[in-house]
Amino acid sequence: MSFPPGDEVCELLATAKHDILVVSPFIKLGAFERLMASIRPGVHVKCYTRWHPDEIAAGVSDLSIWPFLRERKHSLYLCSQLHAKAYATETDCLVGSANLTNAGLGWSSASNLEIMVRTARSSGPVVALEDQLRRLSISASDVIYESFLHIPVNVAPVPDATEWEHKLTSAKEVKWLPRCRYPGSHNLYRTFKGRWESVSKTTFDDAQRDLDFLEVPSSINTEQEFGAFVAARLSLLPIVQDVRSRARQGITDPEGMDLVARYSIAGNGPDGSHTGDEWECLRTWLATFLSNEFRIRTTASGVELVRSVRLK
Numbered sequence: 627m628s629f630p631p632g633d634e635v636c637e638l639l640a641t642a643k644h645d646i647l648v649v650s651p652f653i654k655l656g657a658f659e660r661l662m663a664s665i666r667p668g669v670h671v672k673c674y675t676r677w678h679p680d681e682i683a684a685g686v687s688d689l690s691i692w693p694f695l696r697e698r699k700h701s702l703y704l705c706s707q708l709h710a711k712a713y714a715t716e717t718d719c720l721v722g723s724a725n726l727t728n729a730g731l732g733w734s735s736a737s738n739l740e741i742m743v744r745t746a747r748s749s750g751p752v753v754a755l756e757d758q759l760r761r762l763s764i765s766a767s768d769v770i771y772e773s774f775l776h777i778p779v780n781v782a783p784v785p786d787a788t789e790w791e792h793k794l795t796s797a798k799e800v801k802w803l804p805r806c807r808y809p810g811s812h813n814l815y816r817t818f819k820g821r822w823e824s825v826s827k828t829t830f831d832d833a834q835r836d837l838d839f840l841e842v843p844s845s846i847n848t849e850q851e852f853g854a855f856v857a858a859r860l861s862l863l864p865i866v867q868d869v870r871s872r873a874r875q876g877i878t879d880p881e882g883m884d885l886v887a888r889y890s891i892a893g894n895g896p897d898g899s900h901t902g903d904e905w906e907c908l909r910t911w912l913a914t915f916l917s918n919e920f921r922i923r924t925t926a927s928g929v930e931l932v933r934s935v936r937l938k
Contacts, residue, residue: 630733631732631742632732633732634720634742635661636661636663638720639661639664641715642665642666642669644669645670645715646669646671646713647672647673647712647713647719648673649711649712649713649755650675650725650726650730651676651709651725653687653726654728655690655691655694656728657730658691660733661731670699672703673691673701673703674705674708674759674763675687675691675703675708676705676707677704677770677862679774679777679858680843683777692766692771695766702765702766703764704763704764704766704862705759705763705764706862708759710755711723711725712755714747715747719752720742720743721745722740723740723741723742724738724741724742765867770861770862773858773861776857777854777855777858804907804908805832805835805836805907806832806835806836807829807906809911810914813829814852815852815853817833817834817837818837818852840859842856853915857916860916861916869885869933873931873932876931877931878929878930879928883904913931920933
């Protein structure tokens with residue numbers, strides 16, 4: 627008898643004794659709950675997925691998997707480049723095309739045509755995948771979750787499936803830093819709306835370069851929606867995760883530039899060289915778009931970016 631992919635995944639995961647690996651770019655809570663019902667009590671789940679504002683707004687993934695997993699003391703990691711799908715116990719793994727959704731796992735009346743192949747978790751490709759996931763992923767948190775909650779629902783139609791799947795397969799997420807030094811005072815939003823006459827040429831050019839990376843849906847109509855989208859994109863940058871952990875005591879400009887250098891991110895110069903304002907730009911963006919979390923203060927030792935102690 628040929629099982630739907632989801633039944634095959636459940637049958638495998640039911641054999642796990644200690645830990646389970648779930649890798650899926652798109653995850654819907656209902657499908658996840660059905661999967662979890664097959665898992666033995668006490669087995670820890672490590673889940674990797676990706677959150678992109680376009681995808682969350684269009685409803686292809688559910689943010690609610692974070693509180694679902696957090697309450698059960700499981701782990702959730704976010705990887706913007708993720709395209710692989712895998713489900714593994716300590717010893718065995720199913721790899722293939724099926725996302726953790728009812729359509730992907732064959733539990734929907736309009737299910738996709740998928741394939742899953744069984745292999746050992748210790749096989750070379752699976753080991754390499756896990757290594758890449760550990761290197762490129764960030765831990766989900768309440769702060770990231772809450773920033774995504776403000777994204778307006780259905781700001782854009784779901785694009786062609788091929789375009790969607792390949793949208794984030796490059797490593798640019800790790801290497802990008804904002805270039806526009808003055809994103810506030812409506813500058814970035816005005817550039818987004820093509821109002822070049824309201825922005826200086828340098829600011830407009832730098833802002834346009836940043837918007838090319840951010841890929842804000844053209845259907846966004848208000849500056850509030852725009853700000854929520856940008857805030858969610860910033861929240862996922864690996865360097866911002868590092869800033870979060872360091873900024874409770876304040877990050878000075880020299881410390882910020884040192885942080886940028888450690889991430890080997892190209893500078894704002896024409897040839898990728900550092901111009902000295904990379905940290906200042908990032909600091910300004912965080913204080914502008916994540917103002918509920920970060921602020922800039924002046925102390926006796928200079929200007930610092932500080933994170934509110936009220937946030938977890």
